[in-house]
Amino acid sequence: MLCYFHSSLFLQPLKIHKPLTIVCSTQPKPPPRKRPTVDGQRPAFRNRKNYGASRRSIQKTLKQEQVTFTTPIPDDPIVGIIGGGMAGLACALYLEKRGVRSTVFDTGVHGLGGRMGTRIVDPQPLIFDHAAQFFTASDPQFAGLVQGWLEQGLVREWQGTIGELEVGGHFVPLPSSPPRYIGVNGMRPIADSLLSQTRMINVERPCWISKLEPFNGMWHLSENGKPCGKFDAIVIAHNGKCANRLLGSSGLPLIAGQMKRLELSSIWALLAAFEDPLQIPGEGAFPFEGAFVRGVDSISWMANNTKKLQGSHSNGPHCWTFLSTTAYAKRNKVPQENIPNATAEKVKAAMLLGVEEALGLPKGSLQKPFYTRIQLWGAALPTNTPGIPxxxxPLGRAGICGDWLLGSNLESAALSGISLANHMADYFQSSGGRPEEFAVGLRNEFQPLRGHDIGQFPGLESQTQTQMPTQQSYQLAT
Incomplete structure (x- = not known):
């Protein structure tokens, strides 16, 4: 059974089976011949005649062997965090609370946040939350974090009506409890503001870490051959094919093995702006600002960003976000970095047709949007989870955090990052001794995670079956 962890996130130590290892140490060993040095020190590895001090020779063997660091942990360690979504940002924040420095590497061109994405299109401007739509807070620790965001004016409660929309235009509102929260100016500004008051966190973006190399007792990170710094420990705070490639030759077989067991589904997002309000036949005022769509092949969620973010005061265009079902996205999946024009047009047409079906409009009667943008989230939702935060x-001084470790939502991402930060800080305080006591999640079995196409929410028990019956934290995760 999947276990959901509250504010006291208990981590059960796992016994480490001794794999074949590479030992990274600054303790000198007499070499058989003169070898190159780094920072005046020679790295010592087991089976030196095979590996020596060459990074290239090390790299060739890391696919099969576990890196083991034996160098002492410094009094002022620094952590490299790869991924600037909620999990990575929460990890950095709570490492700072424990006095640990970090650098966050993120690929975002427009800002931090990962799937906390908000797109603003000038000159109108048009504004769309094109990934995470809202979130709730059930865990006391996360609720405390959200309360701080409320006090800073970063978030507010979404008072708009949300419900279920059956094909044909039949809408049923959902209860307003628990409270639903949104970013005051969209989701991305929350992420960009999280680190604004920090002093021990450095952010590098846009930066796509392409290689991890253990050398001379530290992790050396690089982007396409360009050095990006060296760190006493690393955190992988993203997932999918890129993370698998990064870990595939890093010397972390247990970490890489767990990441590869993760299964992810895709979702298409269609952003569309209309001059006039959408209509449901037979209705007076439009009955909702957000709706889970049921019975339509291509649409699972629709929301009016203009009403959500600007309320009834806006007289401008109506900006909508439509999210596909995972089944539709699977049948129409392409490389998200290079979507063919033909596929984009096909998906856009099918999703707009799905909107017509959901609203109960005659075919071809939906008003034509004056702005559209299609995006594929290739690694949107986990379908399985190890259920550990x-x-x-500890041998490789590397960790993983992310929403998929606990479920599928923004709260899970934050709790995962917080948990890893505290665990790593405890490990640093132990001076790295007794590593077997700090190994967690390296061999946990994965369990299926079932839920709505766009996440897991309170009040959707009729359509959502999960492995967490005692903790109903069904929240949006895209």
Whole structure:
């Protein structure tokens, strides 16, 4: 059974089976011949005649062997965090609370946040939350974090009507409890503001870390051959094919093995702006600002961003976000970095047709949007989970955090990052001794995670079956 962890996130130590290892140490060993040095020190590895001090030779063997660091942990360690979504940002924040420095590497061109994405199109401007739509807070620790955001004016409660929309235009509102929260100016500004008051966190973006190399007792990170710094420990705070490639030759076989077991589904997002309000036949005022769509092949969620973010005061265009079902996205999946024009047009047409079906409009009667943009989230939702807040390999001094470790939502992402930060800080305080006591999640079994196409929400028990019957934290995760 999947276990959901509250504010006291208990981490059960796992016994580490001794794999074949590479030992990264600054303790000198007499070499058989003169070898290159780094920072005046020679790295010592087991089976030196095979590996020596060459990074290239090390790289060739990491696919099969576990890196083991034996160098002492410094009094002022620094952590490299790869991924600037909620999990990575929460990890950085709570490492700072424990006095640990970090650098966050993120690929975002427009800002931090990962799937906390908000797109603003000038000159109108048009504004769309094109990934996470809202979130709730059930865990006391996360609720405390949200309360701080409320006090800073970063978030507010979404008072708009949300419900279920059956094909044909039949709408049923959902209860307003628990409270639903949104970013005051969209979701991305929350992420961009999280680190604004920090002093021990450095942010590098846009930066796509392409290689991890253990050398001379530290992790050396690089982007396409360009050095990006060296760190006493690393955190992987993203997932999908890129993370698998990054870990595939890193010397972290247990970490890489768990990441590869993760299964992810895709979702198409269609952003569309209309001059006039959408209509449901037979209705007076439009009955909702957001709706889970049922019975339509291509649409699982629709929301009016203009009403959500600007309320009834806006007289401008109506900006809508439509999210596809995972089944539709699977049948129409392409490389998200290079979507063919023909596929984009096909998906856009099918999703707009789905909107017509959901609203009960005659075919071809939906008004034509004057702005559209299509995007594929290739790694949107996890379909399985180990049900543990974080994964940590003390031998390689590397950890993983992310929403998929606990479920599928923004709260899970934050709790995972917080948990890993505290666990790593405890490990640093132990001076790295007794590593077997700090290994977590390296061999946990994965369990299926079932839920709505766009996440898991309170009040959707009729359509949502999960492995967490005692903790109903069904929240949006895209």
């Amino acid at each position: 974080c994964i940590f390999d």
